[in-house]
Amino acid sequence: MTEHATPMRGWGAEALRLMLVTDDALAGGRPLEEIVAAAVQGGVSCVQLREKHLGTRAFVARGRALKALLAPRRVPLVINDRVDVALACGADGVHLGQSDMAVEDARRLLPPAVFIGWSVETLDDVRRAAALPLDYLGTSPVFATTTKLDAAPAWGLDGLRAVRAATALPLVAIGGLHAGNAAQVLAHGADGIAVVSAICSAADPEAAARELALAVAEGAR
Numbered sequence: 001m002t003e004h005a006t007p008m009r010g011w012g013a014e015a016l017r018l019m020l021v022t023d024d025a026l027a028g029g030r031p032l033e034e035i036v037a038a039a040v041q042g043g044v045s046c047v048q049l050r051e052k053h054l055g056t057r058a059f060v061a062r063g064r065a066l067k068a069l070l071a072p073r074r075v076p077l078v079i080n081d082r083v084d085v086a087l088a089c090g091a092d093g094v095h096l097g098q099s100d101m102a103v104e105d106a107r108r109l110l111p112p113a114v115f116i117g118w119s120v121e122t123l124d125d126v127r128r129a130a131a132l133p134l135d136y137l138g139t140s141p142v143f144a145t146t147t148k149l150d151a152a153p154a155w156g157l158d159g160l161r162a163v164r165a166a167t168a169l170p171l172v173a174i175g176g177l178h179a180g181n182a183a184q185v186l187a188h189g190a191d192g193i194a195v196v197s198a199i200c201s202a203a204d205p206e207a208a209a210r211e212l213a214l215a216v217a218e219g220a221r
């Protein structure tokens with residue numbers, strides 16, 4: 001049994017209902033903090049800071065700024081890829097993929113309160129997850145997306161259902177998700193959704209998050 005006694009290290013699985021994954025390139029020149037604050041106001045339950053081009057110091061500084069913004073609102077901050085950055089900015093979680101640091105190594109380095117998510121691209125990954133100290137899985141990707149150009153082949157809804165049948169870990173669906181398909185994705189076994197463009201590219205990120213939160217709540221009923 002690798003699951004922690006308290007889901008998501010005390011945050012509860014509800015924290016995974018609607019995850020904003022950041023992408024500065026889609027923010028249209030707006031400050032990322034502004035988009036994150038608006039998204040939280042609209043109902044985002046978790047924020048993943050994903051920085052593919054930022055240097056380490058700037059990544060840590062941005063993580064600290066987001067942590068200061070999110071902590072009073074009781075919204076967890078997840079750092080994508082970088083365990084060192086997560087440690088430096090006091091993040092609540094880390095998201096790792098198949099090419100990132102091994103989950104066992106990350107678990108050894110991180111405090112027990114920090115949760116770990118892992119991307120699964122194949123059913124073999126899902127089976128291997130059972131033996132790893134993980135708190136949630138990201139189903140990578142559910143639908144085709146232009147936001148991540150090196151994404152694995154899409155699971156589709158049947159694939160998502162197969163992942164659900166193969167694990168008891170909380171599932172966060174990602175890839176090509178929006179208010180129009182969120183409920184369907186929850187109906188096929190996801191516990192929550194993660195979105196980039198549906199919020200970062202929206203003219204009104206708060207309204208976009210609110211619409212997504214409603215769709216997710218609808219799907220969870």
Ligand SMILES: Cc1ncc(COP(=O)(O)OP(=O)(O)O)c(N)n1
Nearest residue numbers: 095096097098119138140172174194
């Ligand atoms: C919730 C969630 N699921 C999957 C991913 C993808 O992680 P990874 O495969 O490591 O790819 P990058 O995001 O690092 O490009 C994710 N970030 N979040």
Ligand SMILES: Cc1nc(C(=O)O)sc1CCOP(=O)(O)O
Nearest residue numbers: 140141145147148176195196197
């Ligand atoms: C960050 C990320 N990871 C993916 C994966 O498949 O692992 S897809 C993705 C980007 C999702 O962006 P959008 O919500 O704009 O489709």
Ligand SMILES: [Mg+2]
Nearest residue numbers: 081096097100
């Ligand atoms: Mg990664």
